[in-house]
Amino acid sequence: MKKWAFFLPAAATLLLAAALYASAVALLPVSEQNRLADLNETLTTLLPGSSQFSVEPYSGEDGTIVAAYRGETGYVVETVTAGYAGDITLLVGVDDGGTVTGVVVRDLQETFGLGRRAMVDVPFLTQLLFDYDTLTVGENVDALTGATVTSKALVRAVNAAKAFVTGADISSGATTWGG
Amino acid sequence: MKKELTLYFLLPLVTAAACFMELLLDAFAPAAILPHRDLMWIVVVTLITLVLERYLGGGAKRCWPLVAAYGLLSFSLLPWACGFLWGWALLRFALTGGVAFTVLTALYTILTDRLSATKATPLAPALAGFLLFLALQGTMGMVI
Known part of the structure; x- marks a missing residue:
């Protein structure tokens, strides 16, 4: 050749x-x-009841929040938290009263069969909509079996989004890996 | 096509097909959660290439510097052309791709050479590829 x-x-x-x-x-x-x-x-x-959204700049200290979209009835907050196998991007809808109206995972690379279930596990995701001031894994939220780090990452994201809307002073210590 | 060249033609073809699929999904299914371009992505593309090569009758004598060079070329030029990676990230990905492709080619060649030395099921090359994939699951999440 x-x-x-x-x-x-x-x-x-x-x-x-x-x-x-x-x-x-x-x-x-x-x-x-x-x-x-x-x-x-x-x-x-x-965010039911909202049809027009505008991006609102975020200049706070919570490194979890990357974007906030203002609607007529509240906010949708985009968060990035550290999961077990990389960052997890989440969109959290919170109305002006501080109630979480919806959660959707936008990016996640967790382990198949374990953390990856966080995208579709309805019983787990439903708990994120519960009306508590602060959600805590092990107290008012049951973690996904074998995926505690992932569960904590999602809970942290929801807490950060709620705190952004209500103006609560949430501890930024919650942004460390594993919570 | 010469048997020695099969691998070098297949690698860019498989990589380009994977990149094109990603472009299409990005355009028409933006909500889809796609695998990150990491070591596992390289492993999957490489193993598909190697299995295909074996079924196409390739796997002849290897020129190892050329294997590394084509690994580097495919995993740099094609993701860059799609706009997926650039700069330092592209360099790291290309270097990792070159090394991983060379190592996996060596491992897979050894495995399949052993298989062809005896009677084996026609599924053996695919099973060998799957076995290597399972073995390399440990690299999942490794930062490159």
């Missing part, structure tokens, strides 16, 4: 890269449009 034949796969890789680049550029407007539509639908679902 000729020596130059070993460069043929490199040429094929370059062609594939060019094709991927063209696809990425072509899909960019669609991607942006669908992302915004999805976000708006999620925000509307999380």
